[in-house]
Amino acid sequence: GFLIEKQYSMLTEHLHAARDEAFADVQLRTSGEEIPEAKQPLDSGFIDLPERLLNGEDDLLENIESAAKSLRDRIDRMVVLGIGGSYMGLRALFEALCDPYHNELSREARGGNPRLYFEGNNLDNDSMSSLLNLLKTQCVDPKELADRWGIVVISKSGGTLETAAAFRIFREALEEYYGADSPEATELVVPVTGETGKLRDLSNARGYQQTFPIPDGVGGRFSVFTAVGLFPAAVLGIDIRALLQGAADMTEWCRTKPAGENPVLDYVATCHLLERDHGMDVRVLSTWGNRLESTGLWYDQLLAESLGKHERGATPLTVVNTRDLHSRGQQHQEGKRDRVISNIIPGDPASSPISLPEAPDGLDQDLLNRIAGKTIPELLQAAIEGTNQAYAEDQRPTTDLKLSKIDAYSMGQLLQLFMLATAIEGRLIGINPYGQPGVEAYKNNMGRILYGS
């Protein structure tokens, strides 16, 4: 019902120009020429990073894989400290690609991979205290694999208070457990940080044996395909090469295909035109499955922190359906006409489809015998179609991003699609998507309150 086709063809030229500008940054950076200060490329290193890593740049992939294997073989619990872009990407990968009850499973059922805990992403005394207690009560014999734990601390700047404070606290707990002079005290802590900064200095001073760099030119929320996401993902047994291949393929698609055949440009154009011409500045990422909730939260950060500047930028909102059809669904169907709903449709489940059993005579009060034999994915499909139809009948726009299934390759494609879309939309609307100057205000105030300077 939305007459965006005409506007779309008028936008095509600008869209291609925005895409070409974003990719020109990459060429400029990789040309090897001296670049004048005024022409320094934006923080767009994420664009060709998957391809560079797959092509063997700095042997980083091999190093990540061998260090991940060695950590995996030595610990049964991995505590990952990080916040924002140093946290959300891994969380999205973990929830999408590991078993939903990963931490509850036996080590064998986890494929020999450690359990995972996140900290340093908040200032929440209760959750931190619970994790410290859990480690204390569950881990009693440092020689037993089942009782061993380690830390991966991730901070590009090294100066983020939430992560730095958590690191100090968990480091002390780890040193108390294994002994400050034990090999474990330096071997079971893996810092992932920038080439310079406080965490880099601390790592050098404490002599951590294994560290990974976060390259300059890749911004925090665009860093999931650096060691930030790749190292802990590899420790969890995620196929990081498939992940990178999906991302590299999406980049190539975006670089070469024209609007109309290009999922990145089509997504940007649809969202942009509905915002510009119809005032729809709320972007609902409607994920059809629990495994994708953190992907939505990762995208919330990506969009909000990248384009929410100069009193502009759409507002992201993640929902998990069908769950949230029973909460936000009412507003999406009949509330303000201020939103575009982008469905992420997960495709085939990783597990065998579960069928609805036939109830015996006399116990069909729920009237489900009419659909006995149908599977949960079939019910989900009916919900997706029914919801899209209901929105369409009321002239409420939706877009569908369809995955064949949730696996490492498709997650690589999906995350790269959103990062490219955000960078290109920034070019299109004249907003630098990199950096987050607005986040400094609270940090400065907090610093003044805490340190008095």
Ligand code: PA5
């Ligand atoms: O996108 C960003 O750059 C931010 O969200 C950062 O990732 C976040 O503030 C954490 O920063 P750091 O990795 O320096 O601790």
